[in-house]
Amino acid sequence: MSAGAPPGPLAAAAALVRRDLTLFFRRRAEVLNPLLFFVIVVTLVPLGVGPEAATLRAMAPGVVWVAALLAAMLSLEGIFRSDYDDGALEQLAISPQPLAVLVLAKVLAHWLVSGLPLVLLGPVLGASLFLPGRAMGALVLGLLLGTPVLSLIGAIGVALTVGVRRGGVLLSLLVLPLYVPVLIFGASAASNAAAGLDVSGPLALLGALLALALSLAPPAAAAALRISLG
Amino acid sequence: MAQREAVIPATTTRRLWTWFHRLASPRYFYELAGRLIPWFGWAAAVLLAAGLYGGLWLAPPDYQQGDAYRIIFIHVPAAWMSLFAYVAMAGAGFIGLVWRIKLAEVVARACAPLGASFTLLALCTGSLWGKPMWGAYWVWDARLTSELVLLFLYLGYIALDAAIEDRRKAARATSVLALVGVVDIPIIHYSVEWWHTLHQGPTVFKLGGPSISLDMLVPLLLMVVAFKLFFFAMMLVRARTEVLEREVNSAWVREVVGEP
Numbered sequence: 249m250s251a252g253a254p255p256g257p258l259a260a261a262a263a264l265v266r267r268d269l270t271l272f273f274r275r276r277a278e279v280l281n282p283l284l285f286f287v288i289v290v291t292l293v294p295l296g297v298g299p300e301a302a303t304l305r306a307m308a309p310g311v312v313w314v315a316a317l318l319a320a321m322l323s324l325e326g327i328f329r330s331d332y333d334d335g336a337l338e339q340l341a342i343s344p345q346p347l348a349v350l351v352l353a354k355v356l357a358h359w360l361v362s363g364l365p366l367v368l369l370g371p372v373l374g375a376s377l378f379l380p381g382r383a384m385g386a387l388v389l390g391l392l393l394g395t396p397v398l399s400l401i402g403a404i405g406v407a408l409t410v411g412v413r414r415g416g417v418l419l420s421l422l423v424l425p426l427y428v429p430v431l432i433f434g435a436s437a438a439s440n441a442a443a444g445l446d447v448s449g450p451l452a453l454l455g456a457l458l459a460l461a462l463s464l465a466p467p468a469a470a471a472a473l474r475i476s477l478g
Numbered sequence: 479m480a481q482r483e484a485v486i487p488a489t490t491t492r493r494l495w496t497w498f499h500r501l502a503s504p505r506y507f508y509e510l511a512g513r514l515i516p517w518f519g520w521a522a523a524v525l526l527a528a529g530l531y532g533g534l535w536l537a538p539p540d541y542q543q544g545d546a547y548r549i550i551f552i553h554v555p556a557a558w559m560s561l562f563a564y565v566a567m568a569g570a571g572f573i574g575l576v577w578r579i580k581l582a583e584v585v586a587r588a589c590a591p592l593g594a595s596f597t598l599l600a601l602c603t604g605s606l607w608g609k610p611m612w613g614a615y616w617v618w619d620a621r622l623t624s625e626l627v628l629l630f631l632y633l634g635y636i637a638l639d640a641a642i643e644d645r646r647k648a649a650r651a652t653s654v655l656a657l658v659g660v661v662d663i664p665i666i667h668y669s670v671e672w673w674h675t676l677h678q679g680p681t682v683f684k685l686g687g688p689s690i691s692l693d694m695l696v697p698l699l700l701m702v703v704a705f706k707l708f709f710f711a712m713m714l715v716r717a718r719t720e721v722l723e724r725e726v727n728s729a730w731v732r733e734v735v736g737e738p
Binding site: 401404408409411412415418421422424425426428429432433436453457460464468471472475476478 | 575627630631633634637638641642644647650651654655657658659661662665666669670672673676
């Protein structure tokens, strides 16, 4: 960028999203692996519990959501890890832009390549577990509201552990308990819909969680990043 | 400013601040804690003995649960302390983060294993109580489940603390985690409760309520206070040890430990 006044926070955030998306497309395999993991975990369930349609149908929302949680968690390191390793993160931290906005931009880019595919794959995997068609809308909507929360909470966890060697398992220990509400509301939206019940309650609560995470997680992750960068 | 000075004389404010600063000095804290620990410890022991005597001998058996209910004299205080310790940990962590007071970081770190122990104790006593009541050691009861998640949160805190070598950095990172946890714990609690009512219907019965007899309430309250005092005593012991460890290179520690 040429010398002169620095761009505003929004312009900087947009540039960061573009840059991260480009980087993700250059490393497609890394992005695809968690999705493959998502599919494989769901495939393992019928092999473990048996192929009976009734059992699988009852379990489908929970299984898809648990697998989505695990896949989201596996992909989390991608938010900050490579930028931490090559020093780009320090450049972001000393830039004149508010770090929380930049964190939000990075989470958005990461969600576009890791969360959105989970939303799209969800109904396919649900169908493979005999989830009835009327539950698909609630499953997709729930994933659409819930996976950004997973990325936002996860960003705090990654920011805290990015300086730790072999932080992967530690990250799961930190982040998975915090995912409990998303799992509960997401899975019950889909199972309510499968049972023909009202889904507005859990979906509204998921939306509330998203609003809360959007407002609180970026500053928390920014503070955690500053601590990790020391 | 002028208004506040009119209400609180400047000297009082200044004295308060000097006291606060002195408290934050490791050596003063070390000595003060050393003097407080026996008081907290003995008071906890006496109240614990009184509470156990009142709860296990004096209190009448429950008309529904017989003698099995007596585990509440351990279970309820432990469950309350598990939450109290987390809030204390996050509060101390917040103070450490905002005002950079090292002593607050030490206190926050000292709370974690104690809180985890109380949580584990609440889980174990809860499942022991569940065996005669529900016929199983573990049921996915809402409170037990939130308590289990709380235990995971504590273990995550301890694991993060252990993973970061630099003590100051570890203290600040764990404080952020504790604050995130404090925001999330009520959400987890209510979501688990909501999940539970959705799947299982209300619990078989609930303890407490306004109908608890005075013979049971008094020992229960004694136990609650005893647990709290025990927590403070143990927290101070841990914090005191860590202050020594952190200040190992300073002259006063060598003086206290008696090393040349």
